Amino acid sequence: MSGRRVVARCVQLLPPVCRAGGVWSKPRGTVFAFAYSGEEEAFRTELRAWLAAHLPSEPVPVADEERHRFLRAWQRSLAAGRWVGIHWPREYGGRGATLKEQVIYTEEMARVRAPAILDPIAVNIVAPLLIHYGSAAQRERFLPPILPAEEVWCLGFSEPGAGSDLAALRCRAERDGEEWVVSGQKVWSSKAHVADWCLLLVRTDGGAAKHKGISCLAVDMRSPGITWRPLVQLSGRSEFNELFLDQVRVPVANTIGPINGGWPLVRAALAHERGTLWAFEFKIRLQNAALALVDLYRGSAARRDLAALRQDVAQAYIEAEVFAAHTLRILPRLHDAADAPPEAALQKLFGSEIQQRTCELAMALLGARGALDGGGWQEAYLYSRSVTISSGTSEILRTLLAERALGLPRG
Numbered sequence: 474m475s476g477r478r479v480v481a482r483c484v485q486l487l488p489p490v491c492r493a494g495g496v497w498s499k500p501r502g503t504v505f506a507f508a509y510s511g512e513e514e515a516f517r518t519e520l521r522a523w524l525a526a527h528l529p530s531e532p533v534p535v536a537d538e539e540r541h542r543f544l545r546a547w548q549r550s551l552a553a554g555r556w557v558g559i560h561w562p563r564e565y566g567g568r569g570a571t572l573k574e575q576v577i578y579t580e581e582m583a584r585v586r587a588p589a590i591l592d593p594i595a596v597n598i599v600a601p602l603l604i605h606y607g608s609a610a611q612r613e614r615f616l617p618p619i620l621p622a623e624e625v626w627c628l629g630f631s632e633p634g635a636g637s638d639l640a641a642l643r644c645r646a647e648r649d650g651e652e653w654v655v656s657g658q659k660v661w662s663s664k665a666h667v668a669d670w671c672l673l674l675v676r677t678d679g680g681a682a683k684h685k686g687i688s689c690l691a692v693d694m695r696s697p698g699i700t701w702r703p704l705v706q707l708s709g710r711s712e713f714n715e716l717f718l719d720q721v722r723v724p725v726a727n728t729i730g731p732i733n734g735g736w737p738l739v740r741a742a743l744a745h746e747r748g749t750l751w752a753f754e755f756k757i758r759l760q761n762a763a764l765a766l767v768d769l770y771r772g773s774a775a776r777r778d779l780a781a782l783r784q785d786v787a788q789a790y791i792e793a794e795v796f797a798a799h800t801l802r803i804l805p806r807l808h809d810a811a812d813a814p815p816e817a818a819l820q821k822l823f824g825s826e827i828q829q830r831t832c833e834l835a836m837a838l839l840g841a842r843g844a845l846d847g848g849g850w851q852e853a854y855l856y857s858r859s860v861t862i863s864s865g866t867s868e869i870l871r872t873l874l875a876e877r878a879l880g881l882p883r884g
């Protein structure tokens with residue numbers, strides 16, 4: 474069946490409100506959703522009231538330093554209201570939020586277009602590792618400054634030659650009494666230039682098998698011997714860095730989890746990175762983007778010239794809804810799994826590729842006018858090139874799905 478006929482078939486399955494007027498109109502309600510209890514709705518009401526009183530009225534600044542200050546202040550304000558890290562256990566400053574409460578939180582933040590927090594890496598990746606694998610002393614030292622973004626973290630995982638095949642990492646740590654002496658290079662380290670701490674993967678036993686002999690360290694970014702070099706992106710921004718470590722001394726007490734037993738932490742970190750709520754938040758962003766495409770199409774003076782793109786706009790809308798429905802179906806399973814199940818790979822693969830198509834379509838709809846667009850879609854388009862690389866490349870995810878979901882033999 475041709476692509477257009479598939480779209481035509483899918484159109485018949487959509488609620489009539491989406492097809493009114495010959496072109497797509499916004500659905501009045503949510504097409505797919507959870508049912509919420511009275512208690513959960515009370516949680517929503519409390520959050521709405523807080524947001525009504527505290528949401529910043531000014532837009533997020535564009536310039537990097539101002540943006541950083543703004544997002545730090547926003548995260549601090551959220552932390553004061555106990556509205557950051559709500560999934561953390563109460564004893565560490567979270568709310569022990571259930572999955573549905575986290576979904577409500579994501580919905581409400583998206584509804585008011587709240588800015589992102591400054592340091593999702595620390596809140597969503599580092600902290601769960603510390604809570605699960607860290608010592609009591611490490612939890613006491615590192616967790617409190619994470620919620621109000623008093624300390625920012627970066628991840629020192631990837632290396633030149635160890636990205637998809639992370640277990641090939643070579644950055645090594647040699648023990649000298651109660652200290653590790655660390656030397657090596659990391660790359661693509663997001664926010665390393667502003668980070669206070671780095672969750673660093675190092676090889677602590679060069680003689681062990683590849684996945685053994687890896688340890689996970691909390692490294693003070695102000696330690697002598699650490700330097701970084703920003704990598705300039707297509708958009709002109711510099712969010713990533715090469716990170717160089719030359720004889721950096723790190724207390725052995727900063728080893729998170731067992732010495733030489735860091736690989737399970739890596740897997741857990743990657744599972745948190747792909748995550749559960751990522752897919753839910755992304756579903757909302759994708760649905761908004763699909764509706765924005767509809768507006769772009771309708772608002773275009775050259776609509777007749779764009780007629781060929783109408784089917785693509787419909788396709789983008791359908792894909793966003795399919796992603797949303799699939800996310801709701803698998804969310805509980807993603808949430809309950811200790812390790813990332815194949816469904817997580819499917820969501821990441823499908824979501825990242827739709828995101829790229831959506832941005833490509835926006836650029837096609839905008840045409841030359843895109844240059845005057847103020848940067849919104851342009852920046853989204855440029856950034857979207859990276860989303861099929863970060864958190865597992867599309868090729869790696871397809872292999873994972875072939876082997877673990879479909880049970881195909883290893884190639």
Ligand SMILES: Cc1cc2nc3c(=O)[nH]c(=O)nc-3n(C[C@H](O)[C@H](O)[C@H](O)COP(=O)(O)OP(=O)(O)OC[C@H]3O[C@@H](n4cnc5c(N)ncnc54)[C@H](O)[C@@H]3O)c2cc1C
Pocket residue numbers: 627628629630631632634635636637638660661662663664859860862863864865866867868869872
């Ligand atoms: C936006 C963004 C943010 C990032 N942030 C961080 C960060 O904060 N910290 C950090 O440590 N890293 C970070 N990374 C790095 C990221 O984890 C790696 O880019 C990713 O793991 C891929 O590794 P690589 O770039 O070395 O590519 P490679 O692994 O060298 O892959 C190159 C190409 O070969 C393909 N390929 C590789 N192996 C196979 C295989 N077995 N089968 C089929 N195809 C294969 C890949 O799919 C890809 O197309 C970030 C990356 C991006 C894009």
